[in-house]
Amino acid sequence: MPTFRVTIMLKPGVLDAPGQAVEHGLRALAYEVEHVRMGKVVDLTVPESMRPRVVEMCERFLANPLVETWQIDERETAS
């Protein structure tokens, strides 16, 4: 069955509070960081028949189009 990695990030304009917190945390540990953004990944293993509907799953459910963008990558199928 195909496995897809859906990567969901906040749209550029949207305040990424968790990302900022991580940025501060890293600086507090004396690392130099320029910029941090946080996001989610969802690894989906679905039957072949669902392949055409993965985009729809993202639009309808996995991501919130109002504030999030997503990217779908197919991963080498685990047999």
Added chain:
Amino acid sequence: MPTFRVTIMLKPGVLDAPGQAVEHGLRALAYEVEHVRMGKVVDLTVPESMRPRVVEMCERFLANPLVETWQIDERETAS
């Protein structure tokens, strides 16, 4: 400056409650899914000098080595 995408997933054996819930949600929407795992991504833009220390950032701060694994991919540098 180099940008790294850190992808953090729960270790295979660890309970993935969010993944289970998402699986449930997709089924409720009448999608067939075999398996879902959830994880986090952190996009890190750091000065060149920090390149060698990104692994350390993951171990010490970004991931919880007790329950999570992570993978670091360098992304084409945004100018």
Added chain:
Amino acid sequence: MTWGVIVFPGSNCDRDCIHVLRAVAAQDVVEVWHADRQLDGVDALVLPGGFSYGDYLRSGAIAATAAIMPAVRAFAASGGPVLGICNGFQVLTETGILPGTLMRNAGLRFRCMPVFVRVESADTPFTAALPPGAVLRIPIAHGDGRYLADPSTVSSLEADGRVVFRYCDAVGRTTSGSNPNGSMAGIAGIANAAGNVVGLMPHPERAGEALLGSTDGLRLFESAVAWLHARRAVLQGTAR
């Protein structure tokens, strides 16, 4: 009147809402199970607070897929009063019944404390009996309460009087300090275009008895009851 309180897996304020409606507001209440498909004989609906499905993925996102939601949508479309409290508000935005979304608090922390909100609109069943500008003391308890929508949506919400509650201080001033979570325009609650569906982050059921520090929240439920009685009278009038 008969109220329906929806019980999602992970709802944890359902029993609190039922208590206030039954024991304090003297209403009939039915628990509505998330897996049911019908809403029979309810005059008003509450989507309670909690952590439906653990709030995994996004707060309210998975509950929005529950079997009961089509019936909720239909009830809302038919003009029935619907109140979404905290997680219930998040469910309503996730279903698109209300616009916008609720993001992680700007301070990143879960916050549980009494706050003040100003009533901005009397054009909903839950505020019809409240003087606009009234300041209510109602507790919040949430980690994802920062209201966010695109600017055009917010300005139309403002223009159409659909911002129902705004965070304020004890005397009704909106200050940066009075906004507990970084919500746009200090928005604490909004309504749909018809005004019959209201979502808010504060917990009116936690301000239902003097013993718990405030009865301001009870006024929302009482307002809706009065509104329902008035509507019933009108309908009977027209029926006759």
Added chain:
Amino acid sequence: MTLAAPTDAATRAGLSARDYREVCARLGREPNLIEARMFGVMWSEHCGYKHSKKALRRLPSSSPRVLTGPGENAGVVAIGGGWALAFKMESHNHPSAVDPYNGAATGVGGIIRDVLAMGARPAALLDSLRFGPLDEPRARRLFGGVVAGIAGYGNAIGVPTVGGEVLVESCYRDNPLVNVACLGLVRADRVATSAAAGPGNAVLYAGARTGRDGIGGAAFASAELDEQREAADRASVQMGDPFTGKLLIEATLEALGTGAVLAEIGRAAAGLTCASSEMAARGGAGMHLDLDRVPLREAAMRPDEILLSESQERMLLVVRQADAARVAAIYHRWGLCAEVIGTVTAEPRLVVESRGRAVADLPPEALASAPAYDPEAEIPGEIEARWDLDGAPLPAVDPADALLRLLRHPDIASKRAVYEQYDHMVGLRTVVTPGADAAVLRVLEAPPLGVALAADGNARWCTADPRRGAALAVLEAAANLACAGAEAVAVTDCLNFGNPERPQVFWTFLETLDGIADACRALEVPVVGGNVSFYNEAEGFGGTRAVSPTPVVGMAGVVEDVARTAPPGFVRDGDLVVLVGEVGGTLGASLYARVVTGEVRGRPADPAFESSVRAIVLVRDVVRAGLVTSAHDVSDGGIAVALAEACIHGGRGAWVALPPQAAASLGEALYGEGPGRFVASVAPAQLDAFLALGHAREVPVQVLGTVGGDALRIATHEHSIPEIDMPLDVITAAYHSLEV
């Protein structure tokens, strides 16, 4: 029979040579590896109480109200109106040191299930936390992580966290302590039991699936923590899922409502092994389990992994065969697993079957009753050395400056930054929210009845004198309750110590138990449950020290009318400020001495049980009678800090005079610590009644001054210039300086 030498199996199972020989003696044979592993966890200190069992008998555990004492999942005590409370405290120290978020979160989940297992609806949580100095990054990380973990689990599961403690001492630097107590409410005639009975009855597994979580975690919790072990033990951290935990509460209460559940137990520590053997042992019965029927999260789990898994959010129930399907259906409706995995048998054998063959066959009693040791006890030299410093002069410090330093100290400073992260209101029971001396919950089911809760412990007092320190902690908890007008009815305790095999540690353990016992007898309140956590000492992390003896006392009291409690803060200008008890106290082992000398020196106050209890009872009664407008007990930082807190809570100042002749020094008058003392405020018209009652009860009651103004002014005489004259906003800012 053979006195076998510890085999490789024994060591792999974590059994000492001594315990292994005991196992063989009890079995009359050598255990197989799986059996050895089962003994290994059940006989770990955490589950087996090998070093504490005998000593715990020193605690009084009975009262006319007690329905279930120590020995069950949690103690149960009648509170009137046909209702009872279930109460229990647990430690999750080692897991929290390794993984603060998940360690604290699973600690909350575990104690909630102990209370649920008594048939009670979990109604409130308390958390007692101990960390190293908060200016150190590691302590900060632990503090933040633990609080986030408690919030993350407690908020989602819908049980309010209504109180607790945060104390800071260097001895907790490498050994943070996380103790969590849960209170539940149950109808007195509906209390559940964990004693398996009725041969032929079904053993029902309910809740989450079993995975490879925290294999051997129970043993891990009792192993001394050092850096190598931390690495090796990583597999042992458990992850909680509050969502499933919430479903488990609702499904279990619904199942109990049907009356079909004969017994139940909620276990994570030592998992199925602990649950099955304790249920069987408590019922004097046996059990036959088929591991092939256990719902698994991962394929190909070995029998010992299934038996020892500490996967969270699971319960074990005993139901009649005829009811099994009906009860399982309830759990399924809530989206949970429910499978019959075995039967209760008459013969006291725990027989575990996997793939058609028996992999273990053990007497449950042998598993459930680990050997009880009599460790040696020896008074540590440094204790008397500290006492010798009693009364030794302290460096002179400006009293006003000292007050600010005390108010900023994490032990005293407001914990608002912590409890604002906890949902302390869900359930609509919290009548008095965190921040007051005791939290008050209403018993919605039996108005106007209420329950008051407090948790107390004091590292300094117990370091200097464990017996006095433990007794003072119990008295302080009772004093906290009195301010809410509550009568103490139940104590649960968590005893956090170092390695009990070291006589100096064990001496402090025994002293602590005696101190708790003395105080509980004086108050006539039983200890209905608790927990012992040994081996809180670490090599590495740049430290080798054990924690100070740290008893944490959780106390529950009955409030007859939740509308009749007193706030800690002054409420009205013109009210009179009254001191109940004596001026003075002692600077021995006081926070003041700690702050100005940087060390714990001297000896804490004598508990003076009779006079202290008289004062506590007086305050409880005047609060109930509505004779006072506020009441606040005098604790860390003495009268000066108590007055400051009353001003800060009430948002108004006060002008008071402390008769200095009553104390050895100004410092002692202001900052001396001792039990049985309260700062109250009273309307002038009520003063005479109050004084008369104090006289009749033989409790000193004196007027110190008047509420009002925007500053706290403390003078030595009515008309002298104040020694302390601090604007309200200054002391308020200092008091609210703690950040998480």
